Every structure is written in structure tokens, then in C-alpha cells.
Amino acid sequence: MYTPCRVQLHGYHTPLAKWFYAIYLFTTTRHGVPAKELQRQLGVSYPTAFRMAHLIRQHMAGVDGDTRLGGHVELDETYIGGRKRGGKPGRSADDKNGCVRNA
Numbered sequence: 001m002y003t004p005c006r007v008q009l010h011g012y013h014t015p016l017a018k019w020f021y022a023i024y025l026f027t028t029t030r031h032g033v034p035a036k037e038l039q040r041q042l043g044v045s046y047p048t049a050f051r052m053a054h055l056i057r058q059h060m061a062g063v064d065g066d067t068r069l070g071g072h073v074e075l076d077e078t079y080i081g082g083r084k085r086g087g088k089p090g091r092s093a094d095d096k097n098g099c100v101r102n103a
Contacts, residue, residue: 014048018042018044018052021041021042022041022052022053022056023056025037025038026053026056032057033053034053035049035050035053036049038053
């Protein structure tokens with residue numbers, strides 16, 4: 001069974017059943033599926049698994065409305081790392097790494 005014309009997967013020679021199984025794997029896992037896992041599960045080459053994962057992620061982002069941030073965006077900063085005994089506290093400490101996260 002291969003993809004018919006006018007379907008978004010048209011032009012790929014990967015069987016439709018493998019596409020559906022890959023989509024199933026993406027929708028049933030919490031943290032996504034690496035391309036190496038798709039390669040093992042589907043029995044396809046790594047470039048094919050990578051392409052399939054990319055297309056599935058791209059489609060899911062479009063459906064979920066996962067667009068770039070716009071409007072008013074708030075950011076918080078923090079410094080991660082311990083303080084050596086007798087060392088400088090706060091931002092000026094050399095052994096701390098900055099981290100920025102959006103809210």
C-alpha cells in the first residue's frame with residue numbers, strides 16, 4: 001500500500017503503514033521519538049527515519065499552532081552553580097553559568 005496522489009506524503013516510496021506506525025509512535029510518547037528509534041522500530045535506513053521524523057514534527061507543529069513568539073514576551077534569568085567556600089557570591093562568581101528561560 002503506497003500513498004495516493006494529492007496526499008501530503010505523495011512522492012515518498014516509504015509504505016503508508018510505516019508512516020502510520022511512525023505517527024503512532026510520535027503521538028503515544030511523551031518526549032518525542034529520536035530518528036534512531038524510528039530506524040530500529042520501522043526497519044528503515046537512518047536518512048529515511050530522519051526525514052520521516054522531520055516531516056511528522058513539521059506537520060505536528062503546524063497543526064498545534066506552534067509558531068514563533070510574538071507580542072509581549074517575558075524572560076527570566078538565573079545563575080546555576082554552587083558557591084565555593086569563601087568565594088564571591090552572586091553574579092560575579094566565575095564558576096556560575098547563566099541560563100535564560102521564557103515565561
